[in-house]
Amino acid sequence: MSDKWLCRLNALQLAAVAMAILLPIAWMVLSSFKPAADVTAYPPQFWFMPTLENYRQLFETTPFARYTWNSLVVTGGSTAIGIVLGVPAAYAVSWTRVTWPATVTLMARMAPGTLFLLPWYVMFRELDLIGTYTALIVTHAVITMPIVIWVLLPFFDNIPRSVLESAQVDGCGVFRILWRIALPLVMPGLVVSAILAFVFSWNYFLFALVLSSGDTKTLIAASFNFVGEGSTNWGGLMAAATLIALPPLLLAFAVQRRLVSGLALGAVKG
Amino acid sequence: MSLSIGTRGRLATLSAPAVIFTLLLIAFPFAYTFWLSLHDFAMGGDSTFDGVANYARMLADPEFWNGLKITVVLYVLSLALQLVLGTYMALLLHGSRRLSGALRTLMISPFVLPPVVVGMMWLVVLDPSLGVANWLLESLGLPPSEWLASPQWVIPTVALIDTWQWTPYVALIVLGGLQSLPPNVYEAAQIDGASRARIFWRITLPMLMPTLVTAAILRSVDLLRFFDIIYITTQGGPGNASNTLNIYGFRQGFEFFQIGYASALMVTLSAIVLGAVIAMVRARKAVAW
Numbered sequence: 400m401s402d403k404w405l406c407r408l409n410a411l412q413l414a415a416v417a418m419a420i421l422l423p424i425a426w427m428v429l430s431s432f433k434p435a436a437d438v439t440a441y442p443p444q445f446w447f448m449p450t451l452e453n454y455r456q457l458f459e460t461t462p463f464a465r466y467t468w469n470s471l472v473v474t475g476g477s478t479a480i481g482i483v484l485g486v487p488a489a490y491a492v493s494w495t496r497v498t499w500p501a502t503v504t505l506m507a508r509m510a511p512g513t514l515f516l517l518p519w520y521v522m523f524r525e526l527d528l529i530g531t532y533t534a535l536i537v538t539h540a541v542i543t544m545p546i547v548i549w550v551l552l553p554f555f556d557n558i559p560r561s562v563l564e565s566a567q568v569d570g571c572g573v574f575r576i577l578w579r580i581a582l583p584l585v586m587p588g589l590v591v592s593a594i595l596a597f598v599f600s601w602n603y604f605l606f607a608l609v610l611s612s613g614d615t616k617t618l619i620a621a622s623f624n625f626v627g628e629g630s631t632n633w634g635g636l637m638a639a640a641t642l643i644a645l646p647p648l649l650l651a652f653a654v655q656r657r658l659v660s661g662l663a664l665g666a667v668k669g
Numbered sequence: 670m671s672l673s674i675g676t677r678g679r680l681a682t683l684s685a686p687a688v689i690f691t692l693l694l695i696a697f698p699f700a701y702t703f704w705l706s707l708h709d710f711a712m713g714g715d716s717t718f719d720g721v722a723n724y725a726r727m728l729a730d731p732e733f734w735n736g737l738k739i740t741v742v743l744y745v746l747s748l749a750l751q752l753v754l755g756t757y758m759a760l761l762l763h764g765s766r767r768l769s770g771a772l773r774t775l776m777i778s779p780f781v782l783p784p785v786v787v788g789m790m791w792l793v794v795l796d797p798s799l800g801v802a803n804w805l806l807e808s809l810g811l812p813p814s815e816w817l818a819s820p821q822w823v824i825p826t827v828a829l830i831d832t833w834q835w836t837p838y839v840a841l842i843v844l845g846g847l848q849s850l851p852p853n854v855y856e857a858a859q860i861d862g863a864s865r866a867r868i869f870w871r872i873t874l875p876m877l878m879p880t881l882v883t884a885a886i887l888r889s890v891d892l893l894r895f896f897d898i899i900y901i902t903t904q905g906g907p908g909n910a911s912n913t914l915n916i917y918g919f920r921q922g923f924e925f926f927q928i929g930y931a932s933a934l935m936v937t938l939s940a941i942v943l944g945a946v947i948a949m950v951r952a953r954k955a956v957a958w
Contacts, residue, residue, distance in 0.1 A: 409764045413772060416758055420775055420837060424782075426801060427790040443801045488687035491680040495672060500688045507695050509942050511894040513919045514935040515694070517928055518701035524712070541694050544687060573679045602783035604897045609923055622785045626792065626901055633793050640789040644782050651781035655774055658781070659841045663887055 427644075430637040438634040453634035454642075461625070463618075463639070469532075470617040473607070474600045476536035481543025481596045486589065489548045490577050493555035494563065501552065504545035512605040515541065520609060530612025538606045543596035550595060550661045554588030555581065591657040598647040618643045706932035716929070723933035733934065735909055736917040739824060740938075743913060744892045747828040747835075751888055752881060754832065755839025760869075762840065763847045776837035784834065788901035791830045792817070817902050820910040827911060830898055835891075839884045846880030847873070878956035886949045893942045914938045 430438050432449040457463050492501045507515070519538060520529070528534040558581055566576045582589070607620035618639075625639045651658055672680075706723050710716040727733045762772065779787070795802050795816040803813035816826045850873070858868050896915045899905065905912035905920065912920075915938060922931030 406765070409761055413761050413765060416761065417772055417775055419833070420779060423790055423794055423833065424778060426794055427786075430793060439799050441799045442804050443799075484687040484690050487683035491684035495677060495680050500684045500691070503691050503696065504687075506699060509890050509946060510699065510939045511915045511918070511935055511942070512896065513915060513922060513931070514702050514939055515698045516919075517705060517922050517932050517935065518698035519694075520923070521701075521705075521710075521712070521928065522698075537694065540690070544690065548687070567676070573676060573683065577683070598781055602781075602785075604783070604785050604900070605919075608900075619783055619785050622783075622789060623901060626789060636789055637793060640786045644786045647781045647783065648778060651777050652774060655777050658777055659838065659845070662780075662838070663842070663883070 427637050428641050430633055431641045433634055435632075435634055438637075453638040457635050457638050457642075460635075461621075461639075463642075465614075466616055466618045466621045467642075469611070469615050470601060470619070472532055473535040473539055473615075473617055474597055476532065477539030477543045477600045478593055478596045480536065480540040481547045481600075482589070482593060484540070485544045485547030485592070486551065486582070487577065488544075489551040490555055490581055492548070493552055493558075494573075501545075501548050504548060507541045507545055516605060516609055519606075523610065529610060530615055532615055534610045535607055535615060535617070538610060539600045539603060542603055543600050546596045546599060546661070547592045550592035550657070551585060551588050554585040558584050591654045591661060594650045594654050595658070595661045598650050601647055702932045703936055705929055706936045708929050710929040710932075712926055712928065719929065723930050724937075726930060727933050727937065732909065732912065732917060733914075736912050736914040736934075739911060740893060740895070740913045740915070740941075743824050743828055743895055743911075744889070746825065747831050747892050748885060748888055750828060750832040751836050751839045752885060754836045755884065756843050756877070756881070758836065758840035759843035759847055762844050773841065776841060778837075779834045780838045782834070784897035785901050787830060787834050788898040791833075791898075792902050795826065818907060820907050823903060823907065823911045827895075827899055827902070830902075831892070831895070834898075835888060839888065842884045842887070843877065843880055846877050850876050875956075876958060879953055879958070882949055882953040882956060886946055886953070889945050889949065890942055893945060894938070914941075 431453055432451070433444070433447050434450050434452065437444040437447040438453075488500055492498055515538075519534075523529050523534045562580065562584075563576055566580055567573075571579070602619065604619050604622075607617040608623065611617060611620050622639065622643065625636055628635075654661075705716075707719060707721070708716045709719040709722070758776075782790075794800055797803065797813070797815045797818050800816070802816070806813050814822055814826075817823050819826075854872055854876075855868065858872055863871070894915050895913050896919070899911050899913060899916055900919070903911045905916045914934060918931045918934035918938065921927045921934060
């Protein structure tokens, strides 16, 4: 077989792969714009009059706006905590080469969430924190902080030692060096880590499932209710799914190059 | 210039908040769960030391063994599918520089979607009576499937959903590995007249092994703790056909409030994950070149 044909065959297979990835997502989005009669029609309808009815109903019959706000508060809050705790830690770990503080945070990546949820539930009940933003933000920071630390570590490692040392010789303290010299140098990494932390905090299901209440329920935790009600209302269910998926998708496209290594928390170089 | 003790101390204060946070929210709960697993814990009431009673109960509980079996089957099936298909996709991408840019963007989509959304999406696509998947099968003259509603097929179906979501991620990791392989080895093999298949099995695959093991480790920690997609689609059903250890432990804890027993289940599952990771980190050293 000639190289030209091999190349075409390759492109054909890649097109099939692209279809396999795209079709289910496209079906979700299409269904969200279908009129009620068409969305559960069998055989499935490919041509229909698009409508925003499902979205309108979603906001009218469920506290969708409220859930969205809750998700933003929890995700934003936990990302902020992740940055405030993670940035100085990554800086110190990179400079001192004492890595255990970064390594311990990987426990959160390995243990099942329920392992933490059981004692948290007992502790937060004692503190009367179940159903509060505080409980949700703090527990979601368990996801965001390791992301911030591990994404930023290679960025801090890339700063030449001589830069830090000469600043020290000039009489700069370690905190001032972080703030004035190191932080501006790792700014691209900080943006990537913040976006990744946001995406994975937004997507996280388990903690909010147990620790949120009616008032603080996040979109992801509320999805569980949407599925219960959605058995008859696929249009609404797919509208909810599309809206919930939108923020992580858009943010991830913004940092796509760094995404894969960032997700691997230091296990993949490059 | 080595670090002075003063500098070291000041840097330690900078990592202290993160360390304290880790101790409070990760390490202490970890230890507390272990403590809980040794107690007969009653919410709000007294808890009594119970020795290994919860673990003894676990070993005598058929639902634990069922959960373990399902966890292992789901894990092996998904991991195998994702590594094989991921390598295949990476090879395709590697062979076509021109297309890879746009496709890489598309490939990111599945694994940044919330797993819960992925579950919702596939619930609709795979609906046994009205879903588009069965319509496709029928159009091709194939028998329809009950998918998630079938006790025999629910685990393969969940594995397929997870494979849809994470194969592109594995592929991008493997692609990174492919791109870092030294090109001169290939040139030498081509000059020697080796066939494409031979080059793949004898050169590419062995040199890719460290990357593949890394991808396997990353997927293993998620797959052994499988939760979101199952909980949103079947909650462990139909019957107990998708009741993985993580789902079972969660339900024991938060539906039946068997906190002590659930803790024993979670300690066991964590030990399994840790064991798998340690084994694979060793394996990665063995295949390093």
